[in-house]
Amino acid sequence: MTEEALDPTTALRPRIPSPLQPVEDERFTRHGVRLLLKRDDLIHPALPGNKWRKLVLNLREAAGRPVLTFGGAYSNHLRATAAAGRLLGFPTIGVVRGDELADRPLNPSLARCAADGMRLCFVDRTTYRRKAEPEVLAALRERFGPSAYVVPEGGSNSLAVRGCTELGRELHGLADVVAVACGTGGTLAGLAAGLAPDQRALGFPVLRGGFLAREIRRSQHEAFGAPGDNWSLDERFHGGGYARTTPELDAFADDFESRHGLPVERVYVAKMLYGLLTLTEEGAFPAGTSVAAVITGQPLRP
Template identity: 80%
Template sequence: MTPETLAPRLPSPLEEAEDERFARHGVRLLLKRDDLIHPDLVGNKWRKLVLNLEAAAGRPVLTFGGAYSNHLRATAAAGRLLGFPTIGVVRGDELAGRPLNPSLAQCAADGMRLHFVDRSTYRRKSSPDVLAGLLQSLCPDAYVVPEGGSNSLAVHGCTALGEELRGVADVVGVACGTGGTLAGLAAGLAPGQRALGVPVLKGGFLEAEIRALQRAAFGEVRGDWTLDDRFHFGGYARVPAELEAFARDFEGRHGVGVERVYVAKLLYALLGLAEEGAFERGSRVAAVITGRP
């Protein structure tokens, strides 16, 4: 089986969400339903993995993520569906020996070998000595995919997302973890369209990362894109009561499941920006729904 035989649903559907909270500011909200691409390989995770899986050519894939990583889940699912071994290096050695959370349990059920490392080692995972040590101990011939799947191949894979939205939105918003999706999305949009990234981690480090990803992929920085760092709610996987209430309300209004780690923060940010007057009246704002609850 090859990546193409998975038959992802592309282009993913585009739906209008009639919402008076946006409408009162003259904004039309569109939902780019990348969560409907495939039952197991959801949204931007498929777009970022597909070219990497072609490059791996059936070799074992070793990759990285936190305890709630959607990227780890997608890689494990791809391994099960395509028949190649997967290894997930997980941040936090304190998690070893504990019952697995639902995300990691699904990875294990899909056949992924989980290897927990301390947080200091995880921060240095890209350094040649740490990476060489991991490969030597886990699988010397593994194909390495970085955390979040973000590398130049992933960026190229995500340009199609922007191309699918050409001419149908003025602003396209996407939640950002490692920045690869935004890097490709912005490059694929048409002149006059703007991509807006909403980081789900605090730290303000993503701009340099996205520029580096685009230079690696295209040799230059491309597209009109910006980041708004105000909506991380304290950091990755932090879902305080205010955000949970917002997500439940959105689900009730629109009948769309709202994934909490990424999508809820994006939608919350877009509503806040609309209320601030950040979008011109008459604007079409598309939210990329990158995952499912």
């Protein structure tokens, strides 16, 4: 395989920079807030949004070797990695949390991974929690081959964080605040580092626990040598935890879809947009503020 074929930017022809679309929504405008949608979901149909940005440097580093990575049963990261393997022609292995899932029919997310050629390895939850330990990684490499290139859960290593800095650079001079939903925090870590000095990043964690700020600081230290101070988190909008929702959140997402014709992904995007509306109504943004909401993905289609 040629070097050009292995370069994901050349081979996959992503839509970079992703579009920035203004949204007319009186719930924001009556407070003097200008809402923009950073349509990262349109970067590539199979590797949308932050998945492209977090994978691109890792895929270059892997250089066609098998890629082994980790995720839960509904992991967007696993789907994106599997799709990249199919499109670029390299093997993929997905280590899935929960050995009990091996005895059940594959859900639509894992079925998509399998259809794209990913080998699925189900492990018990205790082993999964130890996935970064040398002995666990050694056992996986012994099973799947010593040449496998390991990407952590969510793709959030230092290469992924550096890949997300381009998202911030694309928004220079275009918004005062840039908001993004957070899982592992890698996207926010890179986004914030790429912003101009007069901009700030705002993250909305989709998991409970209060651990994410520490992880973001660690990620920025590993990627850039020091953490930044131009970002913050609002942890009120996780809806009960990962992949959980509330009737109020569902009603908001349905309404946003009908107002703007945008399918709203519920695990991440809905929580971020709902958080932005709440903050706007609370007066958190001074009149005249422009807020760019990063749309990292769309709902999974069968």
